[in-house]
Each structure stands twice: as structure tokens, then as C-alpha cells.
Amino acid sequence: MSIDTAPIGTDEDLRVRVRGASLSFGGHPVLERIDLDVRSGEFVVLLGPSGTGKTSLLRVLAGLQRPDGGEVLVPERSTFVYQEPRLIPSKRVLANVAIGLPRTEATRAAAAHALEEVGLAGRERSWPATLSGGEAQRVALARALVREPQLLLLDEPFAALDAIKRIEMQTLVAELVDRHGPAVVLVTHDIDEAIRLADRILVLNAGGIAYQHVPDSARPRDPADASLVPLRQRLLEELHIR
Numbered sequence: 001m002s003i004d005t006a007p008i009g010t011d012e013d014l015r016v017r018v019r020g021a022s023l024s025f026g027g028h029p030v031l032e033r034i035d036l037d038v039r040s041g042e043f044v045v046l047l048g049p050s051g052t053g054k055t056s057l058l059r060v061l062a063g064l065q066r067p068d069g070g071e072v073l074v075p076e077r078s079t080f081v082y083q084e085p086r087l088i089p090s091k092r093v094l095a096n097v098a099i100g101l102p103r104t105e106a107t108r109a110a111a112a113h114a115l116e117e118v119g120l121a122g123r124e125r126s127w128p129a130t131l132s133g134g135e136a137q138r139v140a141l142a143r144a145l146v147r148e149p150q151l152l153l154l155d156e157p158f159a160a161l162d163a164i165k166r167i168e169m170q171t172l173v174a175e176l177v178d179r180h181g182p183a184v185v186l187v188t189h190d191i192d193e194a195i196r197l198a199d200r201i202l203v204l205n206a207g208g209i210a211y212q213h214v215p216d217s218a219r220p221r222d223p224a225d226a227s228l229v230p231l232r233q234r235l236l237e238e239l240h241i242r
């Protein structure tokens with residue numbers, strides 16, 4: 001078993017390489033021999049019923065959870081965005097974005113720029129309590145981006161937002177990922193979100209990758225597009241929704 005942050009092999013674009021990763025809790029297998037490669041700029045979406053190990057896999061990729069077996073190679077700079085924004089209430093928005101970074105003028109400027117990129121220019125001195133749920137999640141995104149991650153891990157980051165805000169955030173993330181080019185792994189329960197954003201959709205089931213699909217059109221996609229109906233049906237079947 002190993003987690004390494006060394007440059008991966010000879011493939012310069014490869015950001016994540018997982019081979020045979022297994023994980024169990026109390027004798028209950030959660031991940032079983034997972035293989036996964038993710039390249040720079042690639043947007044991978046993990047779908048799957050509750051309890052199939054999606055968050056556990058993200059935690060392994062973040063280096064927060066050691067697998068029991070297998071090989072995991074990940075980049076040094078990865079950042080995690082959770083379903084809830086996890087802002088520090090006693091720090092202003094700009095300080096939240098810059099949290100943990102050296103307190104320099106360059107950091108301040110980078111944090112202000114990241115806020116601008118997520119549509120929150122002018123809110124640097126706001127307190128987290130004055131933000132809407134969507135705004136708070138934008139701050140969380142800015143906090144992730146300002147670190148210029150090579151790997152961006154998103155764990156149901158839009159699940160708590162209403163349908164309109166969720167689509168706005170999906171559009172924003174698609175733009176930001178194109179501009180910054182990290183490898184992305186997003187966990188979601190939302191089939192439309194997967195169809196809209198993914199370069200590759202993986203369905204996890206009982207700890208393994210049960211189904212994999214690479215849409216042939218460019219992202220972002222309109223999930224209402226008639227050509228995507230068969231994919232949606234297939235994903236519903238894979239998720240045992242009908």
C-alpha cells in the first residue's frame with residue numbers, strides 16, 4: 001500500500017494514478033481494487049448510490065485516507081471542496097480565501113482575484129454570516145482555486161443549493177476548470193450534473209467501478225438535449241433507479 005506525491009511515470013499529463021486500491025472499515029469492504037487514471041484538465045464525475053465509497057475514494061485521492069492495499073499516486077497540490085462551505089465565521093471573506101497561505105501582498109492580490117473569478121468582487125471584507133448559501137460556496141471555490149490545485153476534489157459541492165443556483169455554479173465551475181486546468185474529480189448524486197460537466201462518468205457500486213462512460217460531445221452539455229436521453233436512461237439503470 002502506498003500514497004505517493006512523486007511525479008507520475010513518464011506521462012506528464014497524468015495527475016492521478018490509482019491501481020488496485022482497496023479499503024475496508026471494520027471488515028466491511030468499501031473500495032475493492034479500484035483502478036483510476038485522471039489527466040490534467042480532465043473532469044471525472046463519480047456517481048453511485050449512497051454508501052458505495054465515493055467520498056472514501058475522494059479522501060484517498062486527497063491523501064486523507066490511506067487505502068489498505070494498492071498504489072495511489074496523486075499530485076502535491078490538491079484541494080477539496082465539500083457540500084458545506086466550511087468557512088471560518090470570525091474571519092472576513094478575503095481572509096477565508098487566503099487561510100493557511102503566507103500573509104503577503106501577493107497572497108492578498110491572488111485571493112482578491114480568485115474572489116473576482118467566482119463573481120464576488122467587492123465582498124472581500126464581508127463576514128461569512130452575511131453571505132447566501134451560494135455565495136458562501138463561491139468563497140469555498142475561491143479558497144480552493146487560489147492554491148492553483150493540480151487536482152480539484154469536489155464532494156457534492158452544489159447539493160445544498162436550489163436548482164437555479166446549482167446550474168449557475170456548474171457553469172462557473174466548468175469555466176474555471178477550463179481556465180485553470182486542474183484534474184477534477186466530482187462526486188454527485190445528480191445525473192444531470194454528471195451529464196453537464198463530465199469528460200468521464202464513473203458509476204460506483206458496492207465498492208467497485210460498475211460502469212464507465214465517455215460522452216462524445218464537448219462539455220458543458222445541456223442535459224435536456226435529446227441526444228443525451230439514452231445516456232440518462234443508462235445512468236438511471238446503473239443507479240438502479242428504474
Ligand SMILES: Nc1ncnc2c1ncn2[C@@H]1O[C@H](COP(=O)(O)OP(=O)(O)OP(=O)(O)O)[C@@H](O)[C@H]1O
Pocket residue numbers: 025026030048049050051052053054055056057
Ligand atoms: N471513517 C469511517 N469509519 C467507518 N466506516 C466508514 C468511514 N468512512 C466511511 N465509512 C463507511 O464506508 C461506506 C462508504 O462511505 P462513503 O461515505 O465513502 O460512501 P458514499 O458513496 O460517499 O456515500 P454517500 O453518497 O451517502 O455520501 C459507508 O458504509 C460508510 O458508513
